[in-house]
Amino acid sequence: MDTYTFATSRQVEFPTTTPYTILLKHPEIRHIGSVQNPTSELYVTAQLWAESKSFGVSVQTPHLFFKNNRTWNKWLELPILIKDCPVSSQIAITIWDISPCPQNGSISHTVPFGGTTIPLFDDDGALRRGRQKCKVYRRKGADGHLSSTTPHVPRTKRRKRNEEPPPIVPEEEELERLEQLFKKHEMNEIPQNDWLDQLVFQNVGKKAREVEEAARKRSSMHKASKRKAAKMRADRIETQTGSNGTADESESEEESDDEEHFTLYVDFPRWDFPVVFEDHEYEPSRMMREFQSTLSSSILGAKPPPPEVRYGPGIAAGNNVVDDEDYPVVQIFDPEQFQRENPCESKHRRLVRSDRNALYDVDQKPNAKLRDELNEILSYGPTQELTPQEKDVVWTFRRHLSRDKRALTKVVKATDWSNPGEARQMAELIPRWAKIDVDSALELLGPTYDSPVVRAYAVDRLRQAGDAELLLYLLQLVQALKFEDYGTKEEGLPPSSLAKFLIDRAANNFKLGNYLHWYLMVECDDQGPDTNAINRKLFARVEYYFMLKLEDRAPEQRKTLLRQAEMIAVLSRISKEVRFSRSNRIQKIELLKKYLADPKNELLKIEPPIPLPLDPEIEVCGVYPEEANVFKSSLSPLFLNFKIATPTDTSLATQSRSETQGKYPMIFKTGDDLRQDQLVIQIIELMNNLLLKENLDLKLTPYRTLATSPTAGAVQFIQSTAISAVSAKYKGSVLAYLKANNPDETGPLGVRKETMDTYIRSCAGYCVITYILGVGDRHLDNLLLQPSGHFFHIDFGFILGRDPKPFAPLIKLCKEMVEGLGGTMSPQYAQFKQYCFTAYSTLRKSSSLILNLFSLMVQSSVQDIRLVEEQMGGIGGAVAKVRERFHLDVSEEEAVRLLDQVLADSVNAVFGVVIDRLHEFVQGWRA
Template identity: 25%
Template sequence: MPPAMTNLMDLWAAHSQLSGEDLVTVDFLLPTGIYIQMDVPREATIQHIKLLLWKQAQSYPLFPSLGEMEGHMFECVNQAAVHEELEDETRRLCDVRPFWPMLKLVTRNCGRAERLLDSKIGVLIGKGLHELDALQDQEVKDFRSKMFRISEEKMQRVQLMTWSEWLQACFSPQLEPGGGATPVTDGVNDKQAEASLKVTMHFDQSQVPNTCLQAKECPHLTLVQVSTVQAMFEKEISAIGAVVNRKSSNPPLPLPPKRRGPSVSQTVCVVRAGLFHGTELLCKPAVSSESSGRSEHVWNRTLEFDITVSDLPRMARLCFAVYAVMDKVKKQKSTKNSGKVHYPVAWVNTMVFDYKGQLKTGDIILHSWSSFPDELEEMLNPIGTIQTNPYTENTTALHIHLPDYNPHTILFPPFDKPLWNRTHSYVTPCELKEIMERDPLSQLCENEKDLIWTLRYDCMENFPQSLPKLLLSVKWSKHEDMAQLQALLQIWPKLSPRDALELLDFNYPDQYVREYAVGCLRDMSDEELSQYLLQLVQVLRYEPYYDCALTRFLLNRAQCNRNIGHFLFWHLRSEMHMPAVAVQFSLILEAYCRGSIPHIEVLKKQVEALSKLKSVNELIKLGTIKNARSKTKEAMLTKEAMMTCLRQSGYTETLSDLHSPLNPSVLLSGINVEKCRYMDSKMKPLWIVYNNKLLGGDTLGIIFKNGDGTRGLDLTLTWCISMLLMMIHWNKMCLCRIVPYGCLATGDRSGLIEVVSSADTIANIQLTSSNVAAAAAFNKDALLNWLKEKNSGDALEKAIEEFTLSCAGYCVATYVLGIGDRHSDNIMVRSTGQLFHIDFGHILGNFKSKFGIKRERVPFILTHDFIHVIQQGKTGNTEKFGSFRNYCEQAYLILRRNGNLFITLFALMLTAGLPELTSVKDIQYLKDSLALGKTDDEALKQFRQKFDEALRESWTTKVNWMAHNVVKDNRS
């Protein structure tokens, strides 16, 4: 069932909270066939509810046959519309949140301790383990079995540790000083035939010598044994008629909504297939014949790939695309032929070799995906997932058949070191150095690739960091080159962890390469690993098999350091709603939990707390809808309902004394209900204020967002990590100040943001200083006067210095990253002087426009009131302004030196689902803003021009801010 299904229990709970009701009517089904309906407290635990039921059942027939109460447990239908066993009876009914208020009493089986742990893990990761048990996928079973064994051994070692050893292992002082595959079928029934686009594929073995594949002394295919084989890797399409959409008897071919422009007179459907290694096309794509019709399409021809089986790389993937060929709409009064247009309909990928390295054989059903990334070449999507679409009801299905090379299975050969073939260099070191020092986005021509491959040993000895460029020069369609590379990797010098990150990009799928890269990452400190953890989690999407070096590395480091484990858990769990990674991420989460059992209760508390906050948010949305006619009444009643809800024992208990998901070293002791509120925006984010004992009585604020638009939290997270990196680089020279506030995606369109204390927006500061909203933006004294009110004497001078350094940091950062939508409510200032930006919904130069006119026409925000503060209110204080400009220039040069790292980090995020970061072309903005490929003098000249432009055109910023202030004032 799709995750978007409405939870009826949630809606009922929200309604009951508005009505002040504390009881819920629940239907109980007993194993004796007796049905009992009774009212139970919403806040009651499952154990207490079972006790109430047991007392009630005594007056019903067949009660004695039930036996002991402890021998039974409840089952319910959860939010995913599957049965869930409520083994953990300490949970409250309001936390269980069944899809329908109905509980079934069943007899408890043996192995309660194991079942209880499984139940806790299932609730924690958001996916019942019985769902994994039900998967008919041997790879899943093998991975779980291996991880279970490793976790069991780890927990046995933990039990033998002393307290000091356990603390050292789980809480690194460095980090925390204070604080499936589809089942094989031989055919399809008629209903399946009506709903599927059927494609049959096979490897043509007509040219394969039988003695090579069938000889008992040669059971496995090796590169040497089949080097003379000329068999082609082929696909035959011989499908019978297929209806793509089953909603009606003869529907038209479904097209993406944004592509519905042309009228459809005659639909022609085509299947395209390509073999890829990373993004490299191994040979020319194969295309089926055109099949005419509106719904049924038949293919009957053989398509050949111009590559031998022996030359297939281990990580080769077969990519399919289905597209319609249609006539363009002819313009009126035009006699010219408008030509043809290709409309993509579906795509799906599969690996050629399975997780054991065995060439795939037999029947495979591939349920395709319909969402296409922009600007796909050949309409194939090699960077897309190899997982098939789990929502099979209305998806195009490709039925693939791969014949079996009986009687022996064909395995990809193990590594066998080839003979050395050293070529001497006839190129000057400067020529090779120029190629090797190019940024990661620079393209290599074929001559340069040939040169790099020929001089690969010179690269190893003189430019070891050039390994990515060497890998892009390998002919992955030649098994000789692959063998030579594997041998070279055995002696290649170890790279620094930052340089090795690039090797985890999608362009480098080879297993040996990725194992080498992970080997380099092992030198990372826990602190450095935590900075790149988000990117490394996203890189897991590129791994075609569940058991890989990167997965094992992340699990090992997470189980050895709870801080890393905490964020690994949330980065994975926040994307469990995405079908392409749901199984993979749930397997990793299960493995982590089994190896970190003491951490389960801590994380469980956080999951329950977020569930409560989501209920409060739904309550507020329901209240605002009911009282939409009266805004004043809405605010009063909804705020009162929110307060009442937060004061309930179930909420106060769950929301108190938990480790903050934003920072596990911070203990959130209890909610300060009087200071809590909801924010006045569409999705009604919650502003939750905590009392914090560990901060000397200070309060701590957290914003909980739930609903549309919060996918940008991931974007903000990326920004925060980038900001953290910038802070680390810049603070070494004390050039700039950055205020990295915590931000964490926690689920489907939901997440948390840390509230920066003692801070206000530029808009509020300006509006409070003027009686006229339109004039507020032009009051250059407002900001300086506000800082004077908050600081005096030496404190004011210190605040101005902090403002100067932080303003420099964000000027450079927003320019380099192309941050847009910089209105006066997206820039804040702390009372101590630090300026910082929030709400990063637009990056990489994607600036907003209205009526075709860009609303932001400056490279970054540098207004005269900022300069007024920097100059301490003295117009002639050019020395202070000169220092500020110098800070900006030096910070920019430091960022340039780390330009390749920033490009790599953004490249690793291409599949994260950020709307403005979907292709390599999007990252080109970084290359341009950092002026990579230019000298420092040339780059500095470019930045100075941008600096002058920002200052010269700052009046346009003030006009935009004036308009924003007027709208805000009218709204209030």
């Protein structure tokens, strides 16, 4: 039989009733619920506090009936999100008791049973999680001030003079250690074992009861000794002075308060990982930025002081209290300054645009003064913002302006799309607007326009563009997909969306579909640190629907794109193996030829012929392994000669017939992002088309470039010679090179007239275009010249004014180029300048189109655009750089004079010559 366990009455030291002296002082406590019943029905309230002020309303537990102990087991959800809580947040928890006698004239019949305050974040700034043990302070409501009087962990009491520290009890220390282990066990940081855990819990519980009993006995003995010492001290004082020793009563009251020890266990949500506090950093206002820049410029090396912030009474940092009498003027840093709309201007705009004026606006026409003002507003570039006054004028005469196709973008900017009335009026007016041009439609697809009505209208206007024109803007239109909201629950794409339009057009034109496929695939594969996973998912979704469209309408085209991907994958693998091979260049060339000739790679003979991804109008049926080469570069680019299939040779081709086919030379390399070069070449091709429309042929050479992944791509190879090689072979004379390849005694400077004219035009065209795009890092190795006189640039690793070399001229017009023109005093140089001025003026007329294309690229992964955006501190930095080179704020004559000055400075630039000589020295040392 199990032994009986019992206790004797002599071991129970608790009073049978409330002490009579306390009942005399507080007779109402005999009616309090917790005095009548040890498991009375209490309830708990919790409220969030921060900076000594309540932070939201309190919440409480529902009514519960307790049987054995007070356990609520209820989650309390505070009405404040964790992300909105400051680091000083505290939860004030109060346990309320029932009392029939209200206190302090209150009509409430609740009194605090006890309270405790626990910070939301611990000392390390981590969010509390799991079970927390809180001390309950009897008959006190929770205090939520910064220096709380009810902390969940009691503060160590200050010892009196000559008072010995309390003895250290090993059992209590061990119990505290076990409690920490139990908390880790609850957080699953310690492996669980059910049968062993039950034994441990039982033994630890038994040990805890023993420690608690021992602590109670020590406390009783300590209080008895203090009571005896106090009585002896009171008798001595009474003998000397006859006083009645009131201090003993207060001490006895304090002792009675300390006799009751209650603990509240609070469960915080458990997280699989620590949640660390992070504050929201507001962007400093315009006033603070100007103040800091002024101060830093006046005091070199001195850090500007932080903004002065003063608090009101009771809200000081730490435990200090600041009085308003000492600081009558309170200065507070307002992070929303200059970032929110002026309420006065907002009220004015609502009055001006109210529905009462709608009927009046229908037939309203501007007078002569307002007409001039409207014409000036319509002449603004696409990146120029409108003032509130200009927006009001444009909105007032919106119906009058509906006949002008230039005005739509300005009216859309002036519309408050958050106002349902204005949005409804514009939705009704836009379909009746004069048909806008394609460049205006591109502007409406930019990141600043999010209205579905506006974007649908812009897509509708793009339908008037042909496939050839659409191909010029395709790179930017793919980037514009980021600015549309297609939703996540819809199946398919909206009929009016840009993605649906591009897919439909690309499915009917293989050339368009080829480039759309590769542009989308590169964005899907971009895993860089600056990319967005949401954008990658968006591009993958568009590519998926494009493949579905091809599967339904043109399954052969889909198979062709898959074959292209297989060929590019093989070339990428070969390029990486050659690049990382620990061999010299000769051995790498032999290794490349071996790979190309290997039938397993399926490059020697491609059956049936496949359109080349770089140029889908060219079908290739294999490569020439013996003509392959590896360039001198750290990335070891591959030179490949593809066999061009003749129209009659689209089926199986014999080896004898393929030997007579044409060749398509191409460069393929890995380890380099070609998207920036791809963008520059696309802009050059666009500018060439704009110039040709004005009957100005500048003999440009926009060779093809295609990025097949974020780190690989293909480039069309143009047979040419670098200016550095021309200078070395012909003793610095480009003119001698032109004479050697195109001699004509009757021609200008002894060169055939057509060749010299081509050289003059191409030099002028590339000088203007590289100036507008801010192309940098120009040296004699990336300036190429063909025997026919075609001059062109390659390697666009630095654009938008970025240049690794200091003091580089704005236009690369070296003395070798000028020498080929016969010098600065020759008629050829005068003709060159005239072509420059004509081309610059022509491109300025189409500046809106070029700026709109760059505005669609502001969130792309093009390296220099991303860097310029970060340096400028906002969206539109790259557009501003291009707009600056157009000089749109001056007249055409003044802009031409500015370009003339830039040409003169570039010709006379001494530092450019030093840079070229230094580059030649470095290249020679590397060779």
